Amino acid sequence: MSATLDVAPVTIAAWRAREACVAALERAGTPAEKAEIQARNLVEADLRGHASHGIVRLPVLLERVGNGRIDVHAQPVVHRHGVAAATIDANADFGPCAAWLALSVAAESARSHGVGVVAIRRANHLGLLATYVERMALDGMIGIVTSTTEAMVHAPNSIEPLLGTNPLAIGIPVDGADGPVVLDMATSTVSMGEVLRLAATGSPVPAGWGIDEDGHPATEAARLSTLSTFGGSKGYGLSLCLGVVTALLAGTPHGEEVRGTLDTTSPSTKADLVICISPGVFGVETAPVAAYLERIRNSHSDGAGFPFIPGDRSRRLRAERLENGIPVDRDVLRSVFAAAGDPFDTSP
Incomplete structure (x- = not known):
């Protein structure tokens, strides 16, 4: 840029x-x-x-x-595995189109069996994951969505980008006007898109975002070669496990073999995973959640801002x-x- x-x-x-x-x-x-x-x-x-x-x-x-x-006329194919699991071959469809189909399939299973798990392969970039888990939460379901991405993130004590930013989104239904809990986060310190934006203006990057080719902390966006995980080893462990599980269930490659969300020429080889859980099938109510969240929101100290709930x-x-x-x-x-x-x- x-x-x-x-x-x-x-x-x-x-x-x-x-x-x-x-x-x-x-x-x-x-x-x-x-x-x-x-x-x-x-x-x-x-x-x-x-x-x-x-x-x-x-x-x-x-x-x-x-x-x-991207095949603008793609027809994704659903392969069911038992009563609560499925795989979708998106056939190079737009990511959001494949994702909404996966939500429908997962929710159908969850309403009958308590849980629905759908792995997606050969879909293009899903984009913002929050919209999907929020939809499940508004329908009274717990929603979890995660994806693999191109390798842009290094492991601790490494300078090689072998992990994706591997985002995780979770939606939890909540009774009341404040809306559901909606967490949507990358397991890297920041998205690569934000780095590219700063590089376009010649702006510096905050300490801890990533490293340069020599393994030193990057201070200029243009010199940042690989992102770091958030939270040190804890973020690394979460990123690794999310990436491995998602790719494993979808039957797609890992690490450096993941392509197709940033460039314009590679076929998409990343994976997506949609999990839908019905609290009702478990015989529980979500009402106590709202009271607990309100307790958190009101736990501020004098002169400080109010704590927020994800979403x-x-x-x-x-x-x-x-x-x-x-x-x-x-x-x-x-x-x-x-x-x-x-x-x-x-x-x-």
């Missing part, structure tokens, strides 16, 4: 951004229903403050369509941005609207 990119933010209404993404995808041959699903996932990421998974991803997706790495801040930001618009880098908007054939004015 060049350091001359125009990353000055432009504020745009969420519906306008989604409309442009849909138009760009349809111009590339994507059926309307699939275009809408993919576009909503991108805009949701921007609404919740995860710009690295937002509409900035659209140009790569469009190139992958053009290169035949609180993103919901507030989403509401604010739905009302006031989403800040998006000007060059990103130019690219999106050019692809859409839309004359939207992105000039300062």
Whole structure:
């Protein structure tokens, strides 16, 4: 990425951004229903403050369509294993399209048997995972989603990027107006998308984000060669186990052989795992959870901010941005609207 990119933010209404993404995808041959699903996932990421998974991803997706790495007419195939497990061969479909199918299959099993587990292979980038686990939680289910990614993260005492950022999302249903618990986190210190954004402006990176080619802590985004896991050995252990389990169940490669979420030419070889659990089948109520969470929120000390529950801040930001618009880098908007054939004015 060049350091001359125009990353000055432009504020745009969420519906306008989604409309442009849909138009760009349809111009590339994507059926309307699939275009809408993919576009909503991108805009949701921007609404919740995860710009690295937002509409900035659209140009790569469009190139992958053009290169035949995303099949806009893909028909995923469900292979069932017993009563509560399944594998989905996405056949190079858009990631969100495959993910919503997996949610449906997993929830169907969970309603009957208490749990549903679905492994996905040959899907493109799922994008923001929070939307999937939140949907399960709003339906009264516990949702867990994880993915493998390209190797961008080093193990402790290593300089080789052999692990993915291997994100984990968990949604827990909660009675009441505050909404469900929604955790969505990478097991690396930060996403590579944020590093690339800082590199574009020549900005420094905070200590601990990653290391350079010689194994020294990186202070410049352009010199960061591999990310670090969060929490030292604990984050490393979690990342390793999530990656191994997800790839194992999906029957996909590990480590350096994972491709297809960052580049425009490689077939997708990463894996995704969706787990849905029905508390009702276990004969338990979720009402006590709400009281416990409220106890945490009210446990602040004088003069300090209120503790938050995972999902609180993103919901507030989403509401604010739905009302006031989403800040998006000007060059990103130019690219999106050019692809859409839309004359939207992105000039300062």
